[in-house]
Amino acid sequence: MRRDREALRILLGGMLGLALAMGIGRFAFTPILPLMQRDLGMSNATAGWIAGLNYLGYLAGAISCSLLPQLLRSRLLTSAALLASIATTLLMGATVSVFGWGMLRLVGGCASAILFIVISAEVADALTRRGHFHWTGALYGGVGLGIALSGSLVPILDAFGQWRGAWAGMGLLAALLAFAGIALGRRQDMIQTIPAETAVQSGGMRAIWMLAIAYFFEGLGYVVTATFLVAIIAATPGLAPYAPYSWVAVGLAAIPSTILWPQLARRCGARIALLLAFGVQAAGILASIWAENFWLVLFAAVSFGATFLGIVALTMAEGARRVPHDRRRAAAVLTAAFGIGQVLGPPLAGVMADLRHGFTLPLLLATLSIFVGGVFLAIDRCFSPPSAKEATLCPTSTSRSPAKAPPPSRKPG
Numbered sequence: 001m002r003r004d005r006e007a008l009r010i011l012l013g014g015m016l017g018l019a020l021a022m023g024i025g026r027f028a029f030t031p032i033l034p035l036m037q038r039d040l041g042m043s044n045a046t047a048g049w050i051a052g053l054n055y056l057g058y059l060a061g062a063i064s065c066s067l068l069p070q071l072l073r074s075r076l077l078t079s080a081a082l083l084a085s086i087a088t089t090l091l092m093g094a095t096v097s098v099f100g101w102g103m104l105r106l107v108g109g110c111a112s113a114i115l116f117i118v119i120s121a122e123v124a125d126a127l128t129r130r131g132h133f134h135w136t137g138a139l140y141g142g143v144g145l146g147i148a149l150s151g152s153l154v155p156i157l158d159a160f161g162q163w164r165g166a167w168a169g170m171g172l173l174a175a176l177l178a179f180a181g182i183a184l185g186r187r188q189d190m191i192q193t194i195p196a197e198t199a200v201q202s203g204g205m206r207a208i209w210m211l212a213i214a215y216f217f218e219g220l221g222y223v224v225t226a227t228f229l230v231a232i233i234a235a236t237p238g239l240a241p242y243a244p245y246s247w248v249a250v251g252l253a254a255i256p257s258t259i260l261w262p263q264l265a266r267r268c269g270a271r272i273a274l275l276l277a278f279g280v281q282a283a284g285i286l287a288s289i290w291a292e293n294f295w296l297v298l299f300a301a302v303s304f305g306a307t308f309l310g311i312v313a314l315t316m317a318e319g320a321r322r323v324p325h326d327r328r329r330a331a332a333v334l335t336a337a338f339g340i341g342q343v344l345g346p347p348l349a350g351v352m353a354d355l356r357h358g359f360t361l362p363l364l365l366a367t368l369s370i371f372v373g374g375v376f377l378a379i380d381r382c383f384s385p386p387s388a389k390e391a392t393l394c395p396t397s398t399s400r401s402p403a404k405a406p407p408p409s410r411k412p413g
Helices: 001-024 029-039 044-067 069-073 075-094 099-131 134-141 141-185 205-234 240-270 268-289 294-322 324-356 360-379 390-394
Strands: none
Touching: 001 029, 001 075, 001 134, 001 141, 001 240, 001 390, 029 044, 029 141, 029 205, 044 069, 044 099, 044 205, 044 324, 069 099, 069 240, 069 268, 069 324, 075 141, 134 141, 134 240, 134 294, 141 240, 141 294, 205 240, 205 268, 205 294, 205 324, 205 360, 240 294, 240 324, 268 294, 268 360, 294 324, 324 360
16 A cells, blocks of 8 residues: 555655764764774773763753744755764764864764654654554664674774774765655655554643653663663673674664554553563663673673663653654754753763762662663653543543543544
8 A cells, every 4th residue: 555655655754864964963972982982092081071062962952852843844944953963973983172072072962962862753643644643663673784784893993093093984874765765755645544543632741741851861861871881892802893783782772672662552551561661671771780791791781771871762652652742842842851851870880880980889879770761660640540430530631521431432633
């Protein structure tokens, strides 16, 4: 069917866009960091501050999109963000200034946020119009694709050009992904709207505030591993050869996770799926503290990759379900909450790691942060309940009296 083919093309184009914006623009720093520490003597604290500036830029971009949602409809802004993501990646290898790296990562983070929010919202809208809203979770597998590509290519690029060559190669890869994503993602908008079956009437952005708090703690906890995993493994005696490929394992585990976790959510509910993902991720972070052999390294990498994008997919889909009339702004608010946690995590972890001569304390605190996020998920009353009788638990899910459920015969549109 024509609508199915168009939906698939749009999905694939969006995946390539996220591979560029997030897998490369955001996360290429992780596999390249050990090369910069090896060749330039960069400390963990410096690395943490550089990563923190990237997440600060990401936060600024998300907040700007939240406060000024009309920005998300500007093609000029989207194009500028795309070019900035490519350019800031390329230029990372052109300087040895910590200030210069920080500014490049700051701008690159802002570009990543804009692209992530625009791509997430536009692809979700386009898939909904074609009756394929349930495909939305697969979109975030593009981030895993970018991570796997960067982890695979960095060791090869290192052999030819060390850390500078790695950044140049990532910039060129970003440009190729942009070209392919635009070619695939071009679409016609003259498609009759087909409402998503999971959409609900909403009382406003207040429907996602508890979800946003949980997402903040997830951002604070996961980012320690997202920033330092490869460096931690590279610094462990006997494990240095596995370090770059641990990032490949993260990416490969992440790609199917954005399909599998939403499928689990459809079976047992988004709350249960998110709590399980938080638990598996926390277990993997704890395992990385004692990862002194290949199998523990593999478990730490796979458990992280298999959950962090799944959590993103579940959270963004849940936000879209709760605020169907303004998905772009819901995506921006959730991304901003996540971004605040990401800004705080890397500098704190880097400083603590240098002071304590290891990452045990930062990883323990990261695990605690994810646990706290799980608590907020557990008490959030706005998840879809398992029975119609419990639908009144979320006061923002309907504008009617809580004592009455919507008539089953009424259909949207």
